[in-house]
Amino acid sequence: MPQHRRSMEVNVTGEPTMNLPRLYRTVSRDRQRFECLSWWLCFRCLPVLLMILLSLLLLSATAVRAESVAAGDVGSGQLLLTDQQGKVHTAMTQRSRVDMRISGMVAVVRLEQVFRNETEDWMEGVYAFPLPGSSAVRFMQMKLGERRIVGKIKEKEEARKSYQKALHAGKKASLVEQQRPNLFTTRVANVAPGEEVVVELEYVQTALYQDGRFSVRLPTTITPRYMPGIPGDELRSLTVLPTHGWAVPTDQVADAPAISPLQHADPGSDVQPHNPLEIYIELDAGMPLASVDSPYHQVILNRSGQLYTLQLAAGKTEMDRDFVLNWRPVAASAPAGALFTEQVDGEFYGLLMLVPPALQQPASLPPRELIFVIDTSGSMGGVSIRQARASLGRSLQLLRQQDRFNIIEFNSDYRMLFRRAQPATSHNLQLAGEFTRHLHASGGTEMLPVLRAALSAQDDVDELVTQPPLRQVVFITDGAVGNEEALFGEIVERIGASRLFTVGIGSAPNSWFMRKAADYGRGSYTSIGEETEVDATMSNLFKRLSTPAALDIDVTWPDTAEVWPQRVPDLYAGEPLHLLVKLGSELPDQPLIVSGRVGDSDWQTSLQWPAQQSEAAPRHAGVASLWARKKIEQLLGEKHRAEDPQSLRDKVLPIALRHQLLSPYTSYVAVEEAKARPSDAALESRPVPNSRPRGQSSQPYAYPRTATTATANIWLGSLLLLIAIFVRLCRQEGEHA
Structure with missing residues (x-):
């Protein structure tokens, strides 16, 4: 059998080269066979090219709903979405207002979310939003013009059924659910064309103290979460509600669609925000302050005695970054400790904040x-x-x-x-x-x-x-x-x-x-x-x-006290002890004694309870909600220590219902009794997108693994594959000519 060999020549350096005349005759022969070189290339490469393009089309199909419309097609304050069929829709819009009152270390916050239906259809809007991870959401109401419908706290599945029943009956309704301790979802049903619906939430949070400075943080948008695992079935409740999330459920994140809200394709600005935010704050720190500032926003600050008021300099801002308020006490007034109390339903609740004495860094430290x-x-x-x-x-x-x-x-x-x-x-x-x-x-x-x-x-x-x-x-x-x-x-x-x-x-x-x-x-x-x-x-x-941490901290609580967290943590330099307690029907007569060890030194201090029980009621409203929220948080932490899920639910649910708090097992629902949507009018459900976090590069949200370069990798790999096949075909032609 004759063997096919490469037609090669050897140059003066001894290196082989391709016999160019032979290759030219091969190409010329094929050109005569297919009339021109382009036809030869099509004949050899078109089938492979078609297969690659088909694969890319299939891989890209799931991304359609996250594609943005050309910027020129979108008016100011308007968002357009493209659905799976390529149809363009106007989305619902959202703006927010925050009213915050800070007394000592306790902040009571009213968050107002205004949803406007910019479409010509009756709509349901779905909006995922962040809150501080330690916040206790304790009130919700829906406002329709002058009418107010106060939300009811219900077991989560019962609340969903009430909302879905109202949605199908054409009644206006709102549902607020917790997806994570810092991520929530608001739904508004049966919003008429051109109509606005307002959902108002109230929550309580504590100011954080670290390195001699107090601060409160208000998150406004969500960095897209990565969903690890293999795509699988969503963990569904008995009552299924659309989430409009870009992610699919995986074996590690079953609720991925609920925690992956869509975002605006282009970044907003404080001048023309996609999701405008107004902020008004009253701060009564209870001590002289050396400074008050907001590091990420321009604000207007006014002072009257010890009361500070603050609002945004521009009146509004884009919801694309956390809002942070800091205040630092005058050095001589920096607190060593404080007790805040509140009386609810005849029972007293307390919040203890105490900073252990500072210790200079020792001359020698362990390895x-x-x-x-x-x-x-x-x-x-x-x-x-x-x-x-x-x-x-x-x-x-x-x-x-x-x-x-x-x-x-x-x-x-x-x-x-x-x-x-x-x-x-x-x-x-x-x-x-x-x-x-x-x-x-x-x-x-x-x-x-x-x-x-x-x-x-x-x-x-x-x-x-x-x-x-x-x-x-x-x-x-x-x-x-x-x-x-x-x-x-x-x-x-x-x-x-x-x-x-x-x-x-x-x-x-x-x-x-x-x-x-x-x-x-x-x-x-x-x-x-x-x-x-x-x-x-x-x-x-x-x-x-x-610096050595403060260890072996002990607090002499009354025998009837229920304290959370139950295990007092070690404290690092500049960090406070932070405990919440339920005391019963009377405040203790004796001072609270706190002791511990820092380095080789023991320390002890005492704090007085309010002299009059009436002092507990007005100044620090919210301590009871914070105590219940901390207890729920600590109980939920037991799941990592083999706590039975049903037993855990049975412990948490009564606390959340009694204190009217959102939790993994409870939700707020508000339903208007009168029917609003005509029976013959269709209802569509749309997401209300978040703003992209400031400074973050664009993410391919439509893919299950959000923070990846999957799209670029697919196109690059396909291009390299096509080039490799083309080169291989050319070499085969040269060998067999």
């Missing part, structure tokens, strides 16, 4: 091992990755020579700078700096494997070391994940002797998740909203890492 974990997933794109790199870079500068350290970066996978922690030598720090400078955002947010790796590395300890190092994990991320409960369980199981400190990054981080992760990891949480905050924030964090 320390720091593991820096940095999120480089797609949701960190834009400003966030720059903040994360700057935070990590500043952390490296703060390491001591006797420290050991390692860096783990993660997205769809993770990689370590070193196989195991290394000494903080100048050479290793130089390697770490180079590693940090080349970090970029892409891929998914597979947090479970990297968390497991960071907390498990403590098993790799040198057996010759007599004193094992104090192990501290610093986790830098925006927290944009949907499998929070699985991550909490992993922390509880693997934390051991390590400590987990979380650093929230970006304009709209998942603060609830990161604060709870730090609680389970016996560490602390801090956040960075702008790059200018990096130096001060990371320096304060390292101060906490380097």
